Amino acid sequence: MALTHTLRSIPLFEHLRDADIERIQGFARERSYPKNNVIVFEEDPGDSLYVVLNGQVKVVLIGEDGREVILSTPGKGDFFGEMSLIDDQPRSAHVIAMEDSQLLVLRREDFHQCLAAMPGIAIGLLRAMCKRLRQADDKIGGLVLLDVPGRVARLLLEMADEGDGEHITKRITHHLIAQMIGSSRETVSRTMRILMDQGLIEVIRSRITLLNRDVLETAAGRGTMGPAQRIHYEGPDRRH
């Protein structure tokens, strides 16, 4: 059956026995969320866990002035909404569909039953949460230790690494980059222009290609190049 196959390919469920997968299939419901729909509201009580079957969502914090910080962009095979089910606290962030998305929804009671009956799920959860903590550590490190060109370079390298390491296949706006690295759209636009002028990236019809990974890696705090080969950036606000 198609859903069994899909469930098997989801990291959270990969260590489960066939009988457990069938049980989850009995509990879970599929739901579609159009682009921009809010799936989870920050501060709401949590009643379900979600697994992304198709599409992409964003986990965001929204400030009182309406500014958004994107914490993560879960895609196919990722899950979210587990925190409130585990610690009984309100939802820690908003989760919004970035594209038309198809999700698997597991209610609180069913999730707890699965957790008690299937140790494989607990291991999958712990692994995924470790990965998330590493990403959050990376993000905090970037915010404190890197300037804006460094944060942009790091994000571009991560996105290119989702594919062949050279091309970024997903379309991404300067506004979205700004929300992902804690900067402003204007500063990101200026930084992208500098990266292009210095021959480090190429942008053709919003498709980004990395032309010099070594210099980008150095800017992102990962490389070994000397100062002469770094990104030269003249600007009043390179930290924001």
Ligand code: CMP
């Ligand atoms: P919950 O708090 O129930 O609802 C919001 C969800 O966003 C949360 O569960 C997590 O699944 C997810 N989330 C919160 N913070 C992060 C983060 N830093 N990285 C990835 N996902 C997160």
